[in-house]
Amino acid sequence: MPDLPGDSSVRKIRSLCQELAESYRLDNETRDELCAHLEDKLTGYLSGEVRITEEDALQLVRVHFGNAEQIARRLGRDRSFFRWGLDHNRVYILLLIAIAIIPAVNLPYVLRMAFSPDTPGIRKEHLPNVVLRWDIPLGICYLTAAIAMLWFRRFRPAAARRFTRILNYLLLFAPPLGTLLGIYGLLKVDKQIGYAVQGVS
Amino acid sequence: MLALALDAMKSKEKPIKKELVGASTAVLILSVLKRGSSYGYDIVRQVNEEADGAFTWQEGTVYPVLHKLERQGLVRCRWQEAFTGRKRKYYILTPAGREALEADTRQWELFHQMIIRLSGVQHA
Numbered sequence: 053m054p055d056l057p058g059d060s061s062v063r064k065i066r067s068l069c070q071e072l073a074e075s076y077r078l079d080n081e082t083r084d085e086l087c088a089h090l091e092d093k094l095t096g097y098l099s100g101e102v103r104i105t106e107e108d109a110l111q112l113v114r115v116h117f118g119n120a121e122q123i124a125r126r127l128g129r130d131r132s133f134f135r136w137g138l139d140h141n142r143v144y145i146l147l148l149i150a151i152a153i154i155p156a157v158n159l160p161y162v163l164r165m166a167f168s169p170d171t172p173g174i175r176k177e178h179l180p181n182v183v184l185r186w187d188i189p190l191g192i193c194y195l196t197a198a199i200a201m202l203w204f205r206r207f208r209p210a211a212a213r214r215f216t217r218i219l220n221y222l223l224l225f226a227p228p229l230g231t232l233l234g235i236y237g238l239l240k241v242d243k244q245i246g247y248a249v250q251g252v253s
Numbered sequence: 254m255l256a257l258a259l260d261a262m263k264s265k266e267k268p269i270k271k272e273l274v275g276a277s278t279a280v281l282i283l284s285v286l287k288r289g290s291s292y293g294y295d296i297v298r299q300v301n302e303e304a305d306g307a308f309t310w311q312e313g314t315v316y317p318v319l320h321k322l323e324r325q326g327l328v329r330c331r332w333q334e335a336f337t338g339r340k341r342k343y344y345i346l347t348p349a350g351r352e353a354l355e356a357d358t359r360q361w362e363l364f365h366q367m368i369i370r371l372s373g374v375q376h377a
Contacts, residue, residue, distance in 0.1 A: 056337060082320070085293065085342045089312065092294040092339075102298075105309075 057094045065090045140240035144216075144233070145201060151229045152198040155191030162188060190226060213242050269308040278310075278318045280361065283354040286328060286346040293319060293342070319344060327353050 057065075066087055073083035096102030104112075114120065197219055204212035216237060223234030285296045296319075297312045304310075322328045327350035333343050346354070 081342070082316070084340065085316065086313075088292070088339055088341050089294045089316075092341075093312070095337075 057091060057098060061094060062091060065094065140236075141205075141242065144237050144241045145198075145205065147233050147236070148194070148198050148201060151233065152191075152194035156195045159188065159191045162191075190230075193226075194230075216241055268306075269304075274308045274310070277361075278314070279322060280354065280357040282315065282318060282322065282344075283327065283346060283350055283357070286344055286350065287354060290331075290343045290345040292344065296344070322350065325353075326350075 069083045069087040069090070072078060072086065073080070078086075093102065097104065201212070201215065201219065204215050220234045220237035220241070223230040223237065225231075226234075281300050282296055285291060285299050288299075291299070293315055294312070297310050297315050301309055319328065323330060323344070326347060328344045329347050330342050330344050332340050334340050
């Protein structure tokens with residue numbers, strides 16, 4: 053004879069079925085039928101007649117763990133932003149994008165000035181040579197580096213580490229923002245264990 | 254019929270699609286009841302056992318179908334007390350249910366044969 057569920061479990065099952073019946077206006081016969089099903093299932097588990105499936109086991113794990121969302125929220129609240137929360141990799145990428153976007157935004161205007169000297173109101177002579185000599189190639193380099201960095205971080209996390217290191221050394225020769233970012237990158241980026249494998253996404 | 258439907262659907266490589274399982278619920282229930290009267294829990298158990306992992310019925314979903322079959326007169330029911338003292342609602346195939354099962358089986362066979370013909374895939 054299989055192990056039967058205890059009175060307390062049976063009471064819980066019946067109360068659940070009663071709630072369902074009231075909520076969904078089920079007749080007593082349907083309610084009793086559902087109760088019998090749940091009791092049979094419980095009996096099956098208790099007697100070992102029904103093997104627990106992986107999905108069942110996973111549900112049990114979830115139930116025993118508690119409200120995962122609430123726990124995660126509490127854990128997140130306990131983390132100090134400055135101690136653990138500052139993600140240097142993310143900050144680095146954001147800064148790289150920022151210094152790439154600024155020249156990129158100006159790039160069409162600078163190019164227009166450089167290659168269309170006849171445009172009314174714009175004269176090539178107004179443009180200091182240093183702008184043409186540095187701004188255009190530098191802007192293109194920053195933009196390419198930012199796009200390449202995002203691509204590597206997303207699709208080739210392992211190679212992204214090497215790429216970042218090379219980029220940081222190159223950035224040292226692009227003062228002032230590039231130099232600062234290069235130093236920051238060399239000191240702080242990819243220092244967390246396993247970060248290069250996970251990427252930043 | 255049950256064996257035929259399950260053999261057709263059974264696949265060790267991939268679980269059977271939910272839509273296919275959903276469309277065959279009624280015919281699977283009628284097939285189980287052809288073997289003899291049974292109750293919801295046992296019907297689910299028999300089908301899941303035969304499916305051998307090819308799919309798993311969500312247990313509760315069998316009851317709306319059973320009740321629909323009852324309303325259509327394809328099954329009738331009676332309450333019976335088990336040795337544990339628990340009362341169970343047994344479903345019994347009616348003559349109309351038997352006819353419906355035969356018709357459904359023919360349709361399944363035709364459908365199955367058509368797929369085999371069209372796809373050119375023949376399993377042993």
